[in-house]
Every structure is written in C-alpha cells, then in structure tokens.
Amino acid sequence: MPGALWTAHEWLCEVFLAEVYQLTGWAGLVVAAALAFALTLSYVMRFLLARMEPIHALVFSVLTASMLAPHLLARPHVFSWPLLAIWVGALTSAVELRRGPPWWLLGIIVLWANLHGSFTLGLALGAALAIEAVITTPISERIAVARPWGLFVALSIVAALITPSGWNGLWYSIYVMKLSITLDVISEWLSPDFHRYQPLEVWLLLILSIALSGRARLSIIRLLLVAGLVHLALKHQRYVTTLGLVAPILMAASLARAWYVKQSSAHDALYLDKFFLTLARPAHQTAIYMAALFTAMIIASGAYYREYLPSHAITPERAVQAALQAGANDNVLNDYAFGGYLIFRRIPVFIDGRAEVYGDAFMQKMLAGLLLKNPADLAAMLDRYKVGWTLLQTGTPAAALLDLMPGWHRVYSDETAIVHMRDLGSATTAK
Numbered sequence: 001m002p003g004a005l006w007t008a009h010e011w012l013c014e015v016f017l018a019e020v021y022q023l024t025g026w027a028g029l030v031v032a033a034a035l036a037f038a039l040t041l042s043y044v045m046r047f048l049l050a051r052m053e054p055i056h057a058l059v060f061s062v063l064t065a066s067m068l069a070p071h072l073l074a075r076p077h078v079f080s081w082p083l084l085a086i087w088v089g090a091l092t093s094a095v096e097l098r099r100g101p102p103w104w105l106l107g108i109i110v111l112w113a114n115l116h117g118s119f120t121l122g123l124a125l126g127a128a129l130a131i132e133a134v135i136t137t138p139i140s141e142r143i144a145v146a147r148p149w150g151l152f153v154a155l156s157i158v159a160a161l162i163t164p165s166g167w168n169g170l171w172y173s174i175y176v177m178k179l180s181i182t183l184d185v186i187s188e189w190l191s192p193d194f195h196r197y198q199p200l201e202v203w204l205l206l207i208l209s210i211a212l213s214g215r216a217r218l219s220i221i222r223l224l225l226v227a228g229l230v231h232l233a234l235k236h237q238r239y240v241t242t243l244g245l246v247a248p249i250l251m252a253a254s255l256a257r258a259w260y261v262k263q264s265s266a267h268d269a270l271y272l273d274k275f276f277l278t279l280a281r282p283a284h285q286t287a288i289y290m291a292a293l294f295t296a297m298i299i300a301s302g303a304y305y306r307e308y309l310p311s312h313a314i315t316p317e318r319a320v321q322a323a324l325q326a327g328a329n330d331n332v333l334n335d336y337a338f339g340g341y342l343i344f345r346r347i348p349v350f351i352d353g354r355a356e357v358y359g360d361a362f363m364q365k366m367l368a369g370l371l372l373k374n375p376a377d378l379a380a381m382l383d384r385y386k387v388g389w390t391l392l393q394t395g396t397p398a399a400a401l402l403d404l405m406p407g408w409h410r411v412y413s414d415e416t417a418i419v420h421m422r423d424l425g426s427a428t429t430a431k
Contacts, residue, residue: 010117040082077116083119086105100149100152106156157170181363226251230243317341328388334391365381387422391419408421
C-alpha cells in the first residue's frame, strides 16, 4: 500500500519463522508452534497444581487447551502464549504472596513487544494486578507497596517502547480496534458462532455454575478483569485464547480456597490425585533425558513421514501457476485471503492480511466491488488500479460478473480459486 504506515509489530517473530522455514521447511513451523503450545500448557498446569487438587488442575488445564486448540496455527500469536502465561502467572504469584514485582519480567515485555502486538494487553493486566497489590495491603503499608509496583508499571511501558516502532507499537492496538468495517469481515475478529460447538460455552457454563453455587469469590479487580476478558471473547473470537489462558490463573487461588473450605477432609478423585502427584514429583535426570529423546523421536518421525503444507483454502497454488503460464505479469486484483500466498510467491498484491495498513475506506471499496453491491464499482476498481488479472475465491460474486464482462475471460478455476485475465488491448469502462 504505497504511502501507508506499516507498524511491523510482529517483526521478530516473522524473522524467527522465516529462519525456521529456511532451515526445516513447513514441518519446522509446525513443530515450533506445537512446542510453544506445549510450553504454555505445562506452565498453566504447574501454576494450578501449586494451588489446587490435581484433578481440578487437570480440568482447568483441559479447558485451557480446548480454548487454545482452534487457534493453534503457525502464526506469531502462538508464540506470545507462553509469554502471556508467564507474565500473568508471575505477577499473580507476587500479589498473592505479598511480594514486590518480579523485575525480570521487564525482559519478557521487551521480547513480547517485538514478537506480537498483544503485549499491550499484558501491560493492562500488569497495571490492574499492581493496583490489586496496593489495595489489598493494609492502609499503613500502601505507600511502601505502591512505590515498587508503580515503578514496575512505568518501566514496563518504557520497556515496551524498545522496538523499531516505538510509540507506534503502543498505538497499534488502539488503531486496530477502531477499524469497524475491517473487524466486521475478518473471521478471527467476528463473534464466536454458538450454532457450532464452542469450548467457550463449556467454560462459561462451568464458571456460571461455580459462581451460582457460591463456591468462589473473586476480588473486585480480578472480577473486573475476568468480566472484561469474557466481553472480549464474546465480541472477538480471537480473544477466546486470552480468556482461556488468563482466567484460570486469576481464579485459581480463589477457587481452591473456597472449594477446600466447603469440602470435607476427603479429596476428589483421590486415586487420580495420587497418580498426578506422583507424576508431578521432580524427575530423575535419566528420566529427563529419556523424555527429551522420546520427544525428539516423535518430532523427527512426524516431520519425515508426514508432509506438512499450508491449508488449500489460502494456498491457490494451481491457480497462480495457471495465471503465470497464461502470461500474467501486471497488476492483480486478489482476494484478501490470498495475499499471503502471493507475497510468498513474490507477486505484488492488491491487498494482504495486514488489514490495518489498508484501512476501513479501502476495505469498504474493495468489498463493494467484489460483493457487487454496485456492479459499476468493480469495473471502476479494475480501471483505476490498472488490473490485468484477478485471483478470487471460488464463489465470489465478482467472479461471476467477470465471466460476462467484455474484455475479460476466465483462465482457470477449481474449488479454491478462479483466475480471470484482461484481453490484450481491451479496457474496462466504468459506467
């Protein structure tokens, strides 16, 4: 997008993924994402085990895994999950133990700010937990507690500025949330579809049951945080992962405390508790080596025997190949979902997944043309941007009009994409 500001908020993760791909191909990306997922779950499980019975820790860990799994993709956000879990877990532990803020987390926020734009949510969570640390302290001690926590919040913001984008990195999240039209058409920003099974529904029903039974009581700060995360998850399905990760950490101590007070001395699922407690003991060095070797063997066999490739829905390989063989070498009008693949093939795009670069106005005009809200908009767009060929998803209304439009002909079509090319010497005239 000529002249548009691009805040490369994921630059470090993009460099990392590019290096992994060049060294190991698609299999390496799959393994890297899976390891980030595993690290996240292991941290959450360990955090919960320190506060509640193993069977309860297992239930909440499974819920966390189920809410993360639909978003488990080889994309930068997956590599922010361990950082989010560690950030919230360490701060929550400090508040509960009435300790000062863990200063080593400043290094986490620097790394996070260069990996993914979700670090701004981490800053907000950190500020909220700092407030809780102060207000839960006796009045006579609040000033002494407020000094280190206030300094920690301020230094966290400063640390978050240590990126190539500086202040633009902080502003980026606010700018994206203001893109009303764009957020209404990108699937990950839509609300969850409860006509289909949603792990979020299971989580909400469980928490509602716990709340109505009176088995837990959260502090006002944590109640507001959990309510805010529920709101974000219901509004944008991409935040389901944040709710699944953060809420169990915030609620663990309160849930465990209320549960144990109301229960008799007997434990739930005692046999399972003994089994998991046995597994939770520190491992012998030999066992660690064997586990690492076994994991490496699984990874190697999976990479060798299974060919990992991107989803066909966003990889119109055959369509692009047909277009290139037909002589396509000028401007393309491509579907939003195909921008990433075209960049991978080093073909200049009309639009790609960085929707914030293009903005609402551009997105609105493009959608008006592709969805034929006004058929003349398509012809005007083709002329204005001197489009020589199109790459659209199968079923896009504009593809049907291009079949009938003078000066255009269909070159290729399959279940993924349709290619049209402008006839040599022809020009589309907007009416």
